[in-house]
Amino acid sequence: xxxxxxxIGIDLGTASVxxxxxxxxxxxxxxxxxxxxxxxxxxxxVGQDARKMLGRTPGNIVAIRPxxxxxISDYDMTERMLKYFIQKTTGRRLLFKPKIIVCVxxxxxEVEKRAVIDATNxxxxxxxxxxxxxxxxxxxxGLDISKPNGxxxxxxxxxxxxxxVISLGGIVVSTSIKVAGDKFDExxxxxxxxxxxxxxxxxxxxxxxxxxxTAFFRETEAFMDVxxxxxxxxxxxxxxxxxxxxxxxxDETVTAIADAVHSVLxxxxxxxxxxxxxxxxxxxxxxxxxxxxxKLIEKRTGIQVFIAEDAISCVAxxxxxxxxxxxxxxxxxxxxKSRYR
Ligand SMILES: Nc1ncnc2c1ncn2[C@@H]1O[C@H](COP(=O)(O)OP(=O)(O)OP(=O)(O)O)[C@@H](O)[C@H]1O
Numbered sequence: 001x002x003x004x005x006x007x008i009g010i011d012l013g014t015a016s017v018x019x020x021x022x023x024x025x026x027x028x029x030x031x032x033x034x035x036x037x038x039x040x041x042x043x044x045x046v047g048q049d050a051r052k053m054l055g056r057t058p059g060n061i062v063a064i065r066p067x068x069x070x071x072i073s074d075y076d077m078t079e080r081m082l083k084y085f086i087q088k089t090t091g092r093r094l095l096f097k098p099k100i101i102v103c104v105x106x107x108x109x110e111v112e113k114r115a116v117i118d119a120t121n122x123x124x125x126x127x128x129x130x131x132x133x134x135x136x137x138x139x140x141x142g143l144d145i146s147k148p149n150g151x152x153x154x155x156x157x158x159x160x161x162x163x164x165v166i167s168l169g170g171i172v173v174s175t176s177i178k179v180a181g182d183k184f185d186e187x188x189x190x191x192x193x194x195x196x197x198x199x200x201x202x203x204x205x206x207x208x209x210x211x212x213x214t215a216f217f218r219e220t221e222a223f224m225d226v227x228x229x230x231x232x233x234x235x236x237x238x239x240x241x242x243x244x245x246x247x248x249x250x251d252e253t254v255t256a257i258a259d260a261v262h263s264v265l266x267x268x269x270x271x272x273x274x275x276x277x278x279x280x281x282x283x284x285x286x287x288x289x290x291x292x293x294x295k296l297i298e299k300r301t302g303i304q305v306f307i308a309e310d311a312i313s314c315v316a317x318x319x320x321x322x323x324x325x326x327x328x329x330x331x332x333x334x335x336x337k338s339r340y341r
Contacts, residue, residue, distance in 0.1 A: 007099040008089060009320030011136070011313075012082065012116065014067040014105055015158025015181060015286065017047070018313055019089045020320030026313050028089050034077050035063040046084045054202065069178045070105040070160030072112045079119035086123035097126035103136040103319040105160055131322050133157075133315060134164035134171060137284040139325070140318025141308035145169050146325070150272030151279065154261055154297070154305075155315065156180050156287030161257050163264045165272055169325075173267045179256045181287040184209050191249030196239060198228035209290065214243040215254040216292030216299070243291070254293060258300040265301060280304035284314040 006022040012032075019028040030047030037044055038060050045053065045063075053063040066077035082102075090098060100120050104113060113130055120128040137155040138145050145151060145166050155162045158181040164174035185205040192198045192205075200208075204226060212222045222243040230237045261281070265273060281303055283294055289312070294305040308314045 007320075007323050008086075008101075009136075009316060009318075009323060010082070010085070010100065010102045010120075011316035011319055012067070012078075012102050012104055013157055013315070014065070014070055014160070016312075017081070017085050018316035019085060020313075020316045021089070022320060022323065026316060028085060029313070029316075030085065032067050032081065033063055033065055034081050035061055036077070038062055043080060043084070046081055067105065068159060069182070070108075070157070070176070070180075072105075072108055072115070075112065075115055078112075079115055082116065082119045083123040086120065086125070090124055097124055099127045099129070099323060100125040101129040101131055101319050101323050103131050103133055103315055105133060105157070129323075131319055132171065133160075134162045134166065134174060135169075136315045136318035136322060137162070137308075138164075138166050138282070138318065139321050140310075140314035140316070141282045141284055143282065149279075150268070150275035152261075152264070152268075152276045152281045152303075154257075154281060154283045154288070156257065156283065156285040156290075156293070157315075158182050158286065161260060161285075161287065163260050165264060165268050165276065167272055167275075172269065172272060173264050175260050175264050177256060177260050179253055179260075180285070181206075181209070181290075183253050184213065184250055184287065184290060187253045188213075188246070188249050191245070192226075192228060192241075193231065195245070195249075196228075197231045198226075198237060198239060199231055200226065200228040204228065208241065208246065209250075212241065212243040212246050213250060214247040214291050215250060216295040217247070218243050218292065247292075250290075254290070254296055257293070258297055261297055262300060265303075277303050280306050282306050282308055284308045284311050286312045 009020040011018040016031050021027045031051040033050040035045040035050035035053045066074040072078045117128045134153050138153045143151050151166050161180045162176045165172045188205040192200050212224045226241050298305045
């Protein structure tokens with residue numbers, strides 16, 4: 001327990017939850033995974049400890065990801081996970097309850113937003129605010145979004161990729177697709193099964209994506225030794241996979257993201273499009289780190305693409321910082337006072 005009394009910003013992501021405390025920076029970064037005992041419905045582990053259990057649990061224990069594909073797939077577990085992380089960060093007995101701002105995946109419904117607000121209030125917030133993901137990403141990337149100037153942000157997370165044009169503190173044009181980091185992993189799993197007759201797990205696929213994943217031609221090829229199970233013999237095998245193969249495996253998924261960026265640019269008013277063309281496109285989120293994805297989007301749009309510093313913690317940082325500029329963001333935040341003050 002850190003016992004932080006200051007206001008906090010939370011990036012409630014499908015892959016991970018990050019907490020940003022005012023004056024302290026990122027104080028918590030854990031996978032969005034919960035392990036429960038099916039018989040008692042008790043939570044056994046949350047975050048990193050629960051992630052280690054994914055795919056390795058005995059019958060009575062399930063390790064689940066309560067947010068999947070950018071939506072809350074398990075409402076109750078999301079609430080319990082959020083409460084656990086908030087209490088771990090702020091401590092249980094607070095003299096001064098903090099203001100908490102939560103950034104939710106863009107696909108969540110009004111009912112799910114309400115659930116997040118209630119869980120945050122119950123976990124000890126004096127006031128809870130919700131913010132849209134692309135706005136938080138833009139603030140976290142250090143953009144001044146208060147001016148009448150167009151910025152394009154492409155946030156590629158675990159479950160969703162959000163593409164938005166922002167001006168005067170609001171979203172002008174945007175799209176959100178359920179193709180992001182998780183889909184990259186699924187494509188790699190599918191490729192390994194089809195091409196090599198080898199079954200690999202989600203964690204191996206993610207390691208391959210991070211180490212040799214490729215979205216654009218690499219001059220120097222990279223290789224990785226991969227362990228899996230041969231689907232014919234049923235036995236464990238080792239195989240060397242190249243980055244060129246990853247480019248083939250990921251082609252369809254990365255093209256879907258480039259298509260989304262293209263479609264938003266097509267719908268962008270000309271003045272804002274010319275701002276974006278001068279300043280470039282900013283990429284945030286863990287998925288933005290896939291090798292060559294920036295180059296692919298650059299080639300497709302003819303506009304320079306920059307990957308934000310600390311791409312993974314950008315949304316959390318922006319969420320925390322947004323607490324200072326709520327007056328500018330009024331149109332983009334929902335808020336609710338705690339009933340438990
Ligand atoms: N170096 C890397 N190369 C490629 N992908 C990466 C890298 N590092 C992290 N990722 C991927 O980034 C994704 C997580 O990104 P992030 O933490 O921004 O998502 P999130 O905010 O939890 O999800 P969402 O925004 O969809 O709710 C995961 O799929 C992870 O595998």
